[in-house]
Amino acid sequence: MTTIAVLGNGRVGGNLAAALTRAGHEVTVADRAPGAAGAAARAAQIVINATPGAGSLDRLVALREELRDKILVDVSNATIDGPDGLPADLIYPGSSLAEQLQEALPETRVVKTLNTMLFPVMTSPATLPQAPDAFLSGEDPQAKQTVRDLLVDLGWHMEWITDLGGIKTARATEAAILFVPHVIRSSGFAPFAISIAR
Helix, strand or coil: CCEEEEECCCHHHHHHHHHHHHCCCEEEEECCCCCHHHHHHHHCCEEEECCCHHHHHHHHHCCHHHHCCCEEEECCCCEEECCCCCEEEECCCCCCHHHHHHHHCCCCEEEECCCCECHHHHHCHHHCCCCCCEEEEECCHHHHHHHHHHHHHCCCCHHHEEEEECHHHHHHHHHHHHHHHHHHHHHCCCCCECCCCC
């Protein structure tokens, strides 16, 4: 059992928290109440960033001390939304939210994952008719192994998880969010994920 804090109690955070609890982990979800995020992060071994990506950097930098020596799993995408509320552009072109977080929080081990799919797939990957891919980006091999184990707890097969390398590789997976509005407009809000055909 791992002690996990989920920052963000929307669809993504709620879905992850419920699934990780079912898998036997001790999970706390931090809402927007003053001090809730800090208290949750302080007590956790792993912190999951499921806050809206546009404000994630400021929120998490404010938790620098609470996040010291922790694994921070970043599942968010920092985007500028269009008039229809769907992602229209990246806030950090030529970089990524994950890179910005790692630079701002050097004593925290940031791992980027689960950001290339609609939220239901994060915890039910086997419901898709073909195998999806989950990607890992981060500087710390041990932290990535811990996150890989969490993904297995969420139903991901080991062969569906690809370690892309260092944190800079997150800029590629974060850019994949630009597919999402076009896919949704084309085929509706049905679960999908980026998958690499091999």
